[in-house]
Amino acid sequence: MSYEKGFSLKELNKPKDWTNLADMAKKxxxxxxxxxxxxAKExxxxxIKVGGIDxxxxxxTLGHWINWVELFAGERLISRMEFEPEMCDGYVVILSIAMNETTTLRARAFCNLHGVWEGREKKVIVE
Ligand SMILES: [Fe+2]
Incomplete structure (x- = not known):
């Protein structure tokens, strides 16, 4: 990440080197x-777990929390979950979905102070 503060509010934050993550990315x-x-169809x-890496x-808190998480299949948004501050622990979402074809899942999370973050893609092969 080349941003001076370790994050951007204007652009997508997406770690490139997963062997050397900054604490900002880990959380x-x-x-x-x-x-x-x-x-197929099963x-x-x-x-999806936001942060907590290492x-x-x-x-x-009321002033700083993960507002939402989105799940994409390819380029398409398929689910969006919102969190309330101080009302949930650990930022974990569990979904049950079915796909018709092989796809790449991507998740994004939004922090009110540190912008939108995307983690590693996860390819799911449909047989
Ligand atoms: Fe944050």
């Missing part, structure tokens, strides 16, 4: 957990 990047292979579980959790 904001959404991590997708999903099966590598699924059956529901499977997708878990134990670096994001704050959850």
């Amino acid at each position: 904001h990047a959404p991590i997708i957990d999903a099966p590598r292979k699924v059956q 529901p499977f579980t997708v878990k 134990g670096v959790e994001h704050p959850n």
Whole structure:
């Protein structure tokens, strides 16, 4: 990340070097957990956890919290979840979805102070 403060409010924040993450990325990047292979039209579980990488959790206060998480299949937004400050712990979302074809899942999270963050893509192969 080349931004002076380690984040941008105007552009998408997306870590490039996952072997050397800054704490700012560790607490904001959404991590997708999903099966590598699924059956067509059969529901499977997708878990998205925002931050918490290496134990670096994001704050959850009235002044600073993760406002929402979005899940994309390819370029298409398929789900959006909102969090209330101080009302939820750990920023974890679990979804059940079914796909018709192989796709690449992407998750984005928005922090009211540090902008929009995208984590690693997760390819799901539909057999
Ligand atoms: Fe933040």
